[in-house]
Amino acid sequence: MTAGESPRAAPGADVRIPPPLMYAVPLVLLWLLDRIIPLRMPADGWRASIGWVLVASGVALAVSGASTFRRHGTTVIPHHAVSSFVTSGPYRVTRNPMYLGMSTAYLGAGLVVGSWWPLLGLPVIILLVDRFVIAREEAYLRTRFGADYDDFCARTRRWL
Template identity: 40%
Template sequence: MPPHTTRILPPYALLLAIALMFLLHKLLPLVSIEEKGLRVAGWCLIVCGLAVDSWIALWFQRQGTTILPFRDSSQLVTTGLYRYSRNPIYVSMVVVLVGVVLALGSVGPLLAIPLFIAWINRRVILVEEAMLRERFGAEYEAYCRRVRRWV
C-alpha cells in the first residue's frame, strides 16, 4: 500500500459513515420525515446498493482481478457497470448512504454523505487512479476519457 493512502478500506469507511449518520440522527434531528413510503424506499436503496456491491465483487472474480483497493490489478475492467462509471462500487455505497438517510427519516444524517464522498475521492480514488495509470498507461487514459469518475 502506498504510504500516502489511508489504512481504512472503503467498506469500513461506509460503516463509519453509517455510524456517523446514526449519531447525527440523534444529535441533529433538524427535520423528521414521518412518511412510511420514504422509509421503505430507503431500505430498498440500502438493499439495492449492497446487492450491486456484491454483484461487482463477483464480476471482478470472474474477470480474474482483485477488488481490493491499493492492490495491483491484473486486468483493467471496463465492462458491466464499469461502462458507465469508473467507480460503481463507490456510487453504490453512496446509494446505501442515501437509503440510510431515508430509512432514518431525518435530514441531519445527510451531512455524512459529502464527507464520505470527499474522503473516498481524496484517500481512495485518486490513489487507485494513479496506480491504474501506472499499470495500464494509455489504455487507462482512454478509458478515463470515455467514462466519468462517478456518474
Template identity: 40%
Template sequence: MDTVSFRLWPPVGIGAPLLAGWLVTAQWGDPVDLGGWRVPVGWALSLAFVVWNGWSLWLFARHETGLLPGQATQSMIEEGPYRLSRNPLYVGLLALYLGVALLVPTFWGLVLLPAAVLLVRWGAIRPEERFLHERFGAAYDDYTRRVRRWL
C-alpha cells in the same frame, strides 16, 4: 508494484459520516421529519446496492483481479457497471448510505453525505486513479475519457 495504497479504506470513508450523523440524531434528534416516502426509497436504494455491487464484485472474481487492499490488480474491468462508472462499487456504497440514512432515519446522516463523497474521493479514488494510470497507462487514460468517474 501491483497494488494500490489507499489513504483511507473506502467503507470507513463512507461509513464514518453516516455513523456521525446517526450519533447526532440519537443524541439531539432531527430538525425535520423525513416522512413516509423514505421507507420505500430507502429499501429501493438498498436493493439497488445489492444488485449493482454484487454484479461489480462478480466481475472482479471473473477477471481474477484483487479487490481488497494488498491484493494485486491483474486487469482493468470495462464491462457491466464499469461501462457506466469508473467507480461502481463506491456509487453502490453511496446508494447504500442513502438507503440506510432514510431507513434509520437520520437527517444528519443525509446532511453529511457530501463528506462521505469527499472522503472516498480523497482517500480511495485519487490514489486508485494514480495507480491505474501508472499500471495500465494509455489504456486507462482512454477509459477515463470514455467513462465518467461517478455516473
C-alpha cells in the same frame, strides 16, 4: 521480510482505510448523533420505502462491481495489486460502481433511519472517498495500465 530486505511500497493503490468503513463508520456515528441531537425527517411512509429501494439498489450495484472483478480474477482490495483491467459489466457505465453503490446504499440508509445527519454527511464522505481512495486508485491504474486506462477514463465517467 528476511534480513537484508528493504520495505517496499504497497503493490496496489495507496489506500489506507477500507472504503466500506468510510461509509459504515460515519453512518453509525451520525445515526448516534441523531440520538443526542435529533434532526429527524418527517414520518412519511414513502421515505423508508424509497430508502430500502436505494439500499437494495446500491448493494446490488456494489456487488455487481465486485463480482465483475472476481470474474476477471482481480482483487477488490485497493492496496493489493490488480491482475487485470476491467471495463465490462457496470464498468461500462461508471468507473466506480462499488463506490457509487455504497454511496447509494448510504443515502438509502439515511432515509430508512429518518435522520438528516447522515444525508448532511454524505457529501463529505463522497469528497473523502474521491480524494483518498479514487484519486489514489486512479494514479495506480494509470501507472499500471497507461494509455489503456486513459482511454477508459476518456469514455467512462468517474461516478455517473
